[in-house]
Amino acid sequence: MKNLLKKDGVQSFVASLICIVLGLLIGYIVLLFINPTGAGAAIMEVIKNFFHYSKPALQLKNFGNTLVKTAPLLMCSLSVLFCYKVGLFNIGVAGQYVAGSCAAIYCALQLGWGWLPCLLAAIIAGSVFGVVVGLLKAYRNVNEVISGIMLNWIGLYLSNMLLSNVKEVASPYTLHIKTEAAKALLPSFGLDKLFNGNQYITLAIPLSVIVAVVISVVLNQTKFGYELKATGLNRNAAKYCGMAEKRNIIVSLAIGGSLAGLGGALLYLTDYEQWLCTGSSVPGMGFNGIAAAFLGGLNPIGTVFSSYFIQHITSGGAFVDKTMYCSQISDLISSIIIYLCGFVLFIKYAMNNIIAKREKKAAAAGPEAPQPEAPKPAEADNGKGGEA
Amino acid sequence: MLLLIQYTLIFASVLTLVALGGCISEHSGVINLGLEGIMVMGAMGGALMLRNLSSAASPFVIVLLTLCAAVLVGVVYSLLLAVACISFKADQTIVGTAVNMLGVAAATVIVKALNTAANPDDVSSAVQYAGTKKAFLVKIGSFEFNWFMLIAVIALVCVFILLYKTKFGLRLMACGEHPQAAASVGVNVFKMRYAGVLISGALGGLGGICYILAGTSEWRFENGVAGFGFLALAVMIFGQWKPQRIALAALLFGFFRALSNVYFGFDWLVNAKIPGAVYNMLPYIISLLVLAFTSKRSRAPKAEGIPYDKGMR
Numbered sequence: 001m002k003n004l005l006k007k008d009g010v011q012s013f014v015a016s017l018i019c020i021v022l023g024l025l026i027g028y029i030v031l032l033f034i035n036p037t038g039a040g041a042a043i044m045e046v047i048k049n050f051f052h053y054s055k056p057a058l059q060l061k062n063f064g065n066t067l068v069k070t071a072p073l074l075m076c077s078l079s080v081l082f083c084y085k086v087g088l089f090n091i092g093v094a095g096q097y098v099a100g101s102c103a104a105i106y107c108a109l110q111l112g113w114g115w116l117p118c119l120l121a122a123i124i125a126g127s128v129f130g131v132v133v134g135l136l137k138a139y140r141n142v143n144e145v146i147s148g149i150m151l152n153w154i155g156l157y158l159s160n161m162l163l164s165n166v167k168e169v170a171s172p173y174t175l176h177i178k179t180e181a182a183k184a185l186l187p188s189f190g191l192d193k194l195f196n197g198n199q200y201i202t203l204a205i206p207l208s209v210i211v212a213v214v215i216s217v218v219l220n221q222t223k224f225g226y227e228l229k230a231t232g233l234n235r236n237a238a239k240y241c242g243m244a245e246k247r248n249i250i251v252s253l254a255i256g257g258s259l260a261g262l263g264g265a266l267l268y269l270t271d272y273e274q275w276l277c278t279g280s281s282v283p284g285m286g287f288n289g290i291a292a293a294f295l296g297g298l299n300p301i302g303t304v305f306s307s308y309f310i311q312h313i314t315s316g317g318a319f320v321d322k323t324m325y326c327s328q329i330s331d332l333i334s335s336i337i338i339y340l341c342g343f344v345l346f347i348k349y350a351m352n353n354i355i356a357k358r359e360k361k362a363a364a365a366g367p368e369a370p371q372p373e374a375p376k377p378a379e380a381d382n383g384k385g386g387e388a
Numbered sequence: 389m390l391l392l393i394q395y396t397l398i399f400a401s402v403l404t405l406v407a408l409g410g411c412i413s414e415h416s417g418v419i420n421l422g423l424e425g426i427m428v429m430g431a432m433g434g435a436l437m438l439r440n441l442s443s444a445a446s447p448f449v450i451v452l453l454t455l456c457a458a459v460l461v462g463v464v465y466s467l468l469l470a471v472a473c474i475s476f477k478a479d480q481t482i483v484g485t486a487v488n489m490l491g492v493a494a495a496t497v498i499v500k501a502l503n504t505a506a507n508p509d510d511v512s513s514a515v516q517y518a519g520t521k522k523a524f525l526v527k528i529g530s531f532e533f534n535w536f537m538l539i540a541v542i543a544l545v546c547v548f549i550l551l552y553k554t555k556f557g558l559r560l561m562a563c564g565e566h567p568q569a570a571a572s573v574g575v576n577v578f579k580m581r582y583a584g585v586l587i588s589g590a591l592g593g594l595g596g597i598c599y600i601l602a603g604t605s606e607w608r609f610e611n612g613v614a615g616f617g618f619l620a621l622a623v624m625i626f627g628q629w630k631p632q633r634i635a636l637a638a639l640l641f642g643f644f645r646a647l648s649n650v651y652f653g654f655d656w657l658v659n660a661k662i663p664g665a666v667y668n669m670l671p672y673i674i675s676l677l678v679l680a681f682t683s684k685r686s687r688a689p690k691a692e693g694i695p696y697d698k699g700m701r
Binding site for chain 1: 421468472473476477478479481482483485486487489490492493494496497500501504505508511513610611612614615618619621622625663665666668669672673675676679680681683684686
């Protein structure tokens with residue numbers, strides 16, 4: 001048990017669980033303040049999400065809907081994760097996602113391209129946005145957070161402008177891809193049958209998981225990934241060892257951008273949503289990606305699950321009783337979770353301390369009989385050791 | 389033309405206030421990326437106060453109470469960042485981002501809850517304050533003077549004196565340059581950093597209420613403050629972390645932001661047939677360009693972003 005807790009992966013998992021539980025708890029307390037009568041039911045709706053429906057058929061269909069939105073979220077969080085490994089905080093992921101979405105929709109509706117070229121266009125658009133941040137960071141020493149935010153807004157307005165050309169006449173939304181540009185629709189390969197004929201289930205879902213595995217392999221098993229991580233750990237040391245640290249920064253942001261851009265295409269090319277051409281705020285998908293990346297312990301495989309969890313509660317927010325609460329309650333919970341993720345290092349530190357204390361205690365009590373009551377002076381000593 | 393000057397001044401006031409906040413926080417050694425969220429929360433505090441005051445009250449009382457509410461909420465909210473980043477040594481970028489997201493989400497949830505409680509059919513996140521907003525405006529001819537323009541100037545002078553002419557300010561800056569050295573001569577680095585972040589919270593809150601009052605007579609909180617917290621950080625970098633330069637930078641950025649509000653008042657701009665979205669993008673594009681040309685030789689406080697560790701040399 002103790003040895004298990006010492007492992008970094010297990011610690012990350014426990015820390016994430018603590019963040020989730022605390023996040024939900026604080027969310028529950030907020031709900032209590034707003035309206036004490038329905039708080040318990042509301043938080044259960046958020047947790048239950050598609051189990052809201054009693055019929056298994058409807059549950060399956062709504063599970064599918066949650067998965068449809070998990071795929072782009074996973075791509076965004078992979079983008080954040082990948083850049084974070086190189087020491088960059090890619091908050092521009094939202095803009096890269098927007099750029100990818102815009103490119104995919106525009107190519108599908110305006111240019112009438114098939115789905116594969118549309119995906120490629122989205123990847124390129126996203127990576128262009130990433131590369132701009134990378135170039136500014138590597139050569140002009142511009143903080144990537146600030147340039148990323150600026151590009152988020154530029155991307156939003158640019159997309160609104162471009163996509164106004166392909167919007168419906170009577171509404172501010174873009175045309176339906178299914179009816180106007182059917183060949184740009186992502187193929188489903190029969191996967192929709194698994195989810196009770198949910199038409200939005202496409203290759204996007206398996207593809208996003210495959211990408212997660214690929215990212216994991218690239219980061220952990222290749223020389224390229226090693227160089228990127230080394231640059232992230234110490235830029236100067238990496239340079240000293242002959243790694244092209246500037247190139248690594250730009251390449252990692254290009255890859256991060258292309259991941260986010262692909263994410264945008266994976267959502268909009270299913271026709272699950274239409275782009276709102278008058279939107280005045282950057283879509284939350286990218287920011288939720290940041291939450292998922294940190295909640296997943298910055299591990300590509302962990303991110304698969306954390307992305308699902310974040311999307312699960314976000315979708316669950318829609319089922320909350322609207323007469324008492326608003327659906328933003330799930331945004332609140334996920335932002336509390338990110339805030340708590342800032343404490344992960346501290347939680348791990350505390351866990352290591354507790355383990356070290358226990359081991360010391362056990363050693364002091366003798367190897368064969370670890371007694372529950374340790375001698376008092378030893379305890380005081382341990383306390384000091386823990387603080388240092 | 390007068391309208392352009394008016395908007396330029398009001399947006400410059402917002403940027404000055406918030407950038408000064410960022411400047412103080414960074415001089416103490418904490419990067420306050422949460423300014424955007426702090427602005428939203430401060431704006432919420434001020435707006436709710438404005439809504440609940442009767443418009444019959446004297447303008448002075450209205451202005452004072454609104455400012456107090458915005459400052460108070462801003463300071464309390466910035467505690468979230470301060471506790472995490474200073475006491476728990478959390479990553480300042482992650483916490484700042486979380487504070488931003490939390491600000492928008494919390495403000496939306498709170499305002500919606502209040503709206504729904506008052507009227508079950510009202511599920512919007514808007515706060516109206518048409519009547520009481522007038523307390524902030526003074527008409528001089530056709531020019532609408534806003535008290536915030538004066539407040540920004542006062543804040544500028546105060547911050548300048550605080551940073552360069554007082555013991556407190558010099559110690560604060562020492563904590564951002566070399567905290568261990570400051571600690572060795574008896575300065576409490578933790579206290580100084582808390583002070584820095586809380587002051588930036590107060591200024592951020594002020595900037596927030598100023599920003600939403602610059603617009604129409606109601607505000608939808610799910611929109612946040614449109615990246616103004618980050619524009620202010622860009623202003624701060626362009627201003628080289630110096631109050632007087634920050635004010636000039638704020639004027640420049642304020643001008644481009646104002647242009648998107650009033651470009652249709654100029655015939656030659658309308659005739660140029662540039663889509664409105666381009667004007668919306670303008671402040672962000674300008675800030676990217678400006679950062680590209682100024683960041684290379686910028687000298688940020690040396691220890692900013694690094695949690696203070698007593699044992700480190």
